[in-house]
Amino acid sequence: MTNEQMLAKIKKMRVVPVVVFNSIDEVMPKLTALVKGGLPCAEITFRTECAAEAIKLAADNFPEMLVGAGTVINRNQCEAAIVAGAKFIVSPGFSAEVADCCAEHEMLYLPGIVTPTEAMAAIAKGLTTLKFFPASNYGGLKTIKAICAAFPYLNIMPTGGISADNILEYLAYDKIIACGGSWMMKGTPEEIEEKTREVVKLVKGK
16 A cells, blocks of 8 residues: 555544553454444554554454554664554654655654644655644644645644544644544443544544
């Protein structure tokens, strides 16, 4: 799958669940809940020691799922994620070494930005679809619109402070391809499935 095809799939889903696994035992039940809820996509973060193992388990057991790696902050993590089977890489900020690593592997990279300077650093690496994080702390939609006015060729995936209460406001702006969030991942697998089903219904207007 090309990076353009990957972005098209993310745009179609409208929501990218941000998933933190504290134990490898959580992987199968939680990802099964996402799939059953109608959202076969997960940004598995490198905030915990079992991240690479979780990504491998996800990639091996859910071939239909868009399994990405989040909170990737250096080349070592990026390479570990790619080896494990990640299909896209997300960072909280912009990292030139992660950008280079992704370019070498022809891997989709969504770096985090909140300022025009950071956007320019990403653009200089040929990146035009960027994460905006933490969205709610840096002016949310108002700031995103201001940045996109300066760089009209950018597309944005905001994450941070997004929930079922405000996601439609973000998605109504045509420069936003999808929103990242973790609110649907709280609770039991049954609760995750139900919240996932609710957000899929919400964003697809059904």
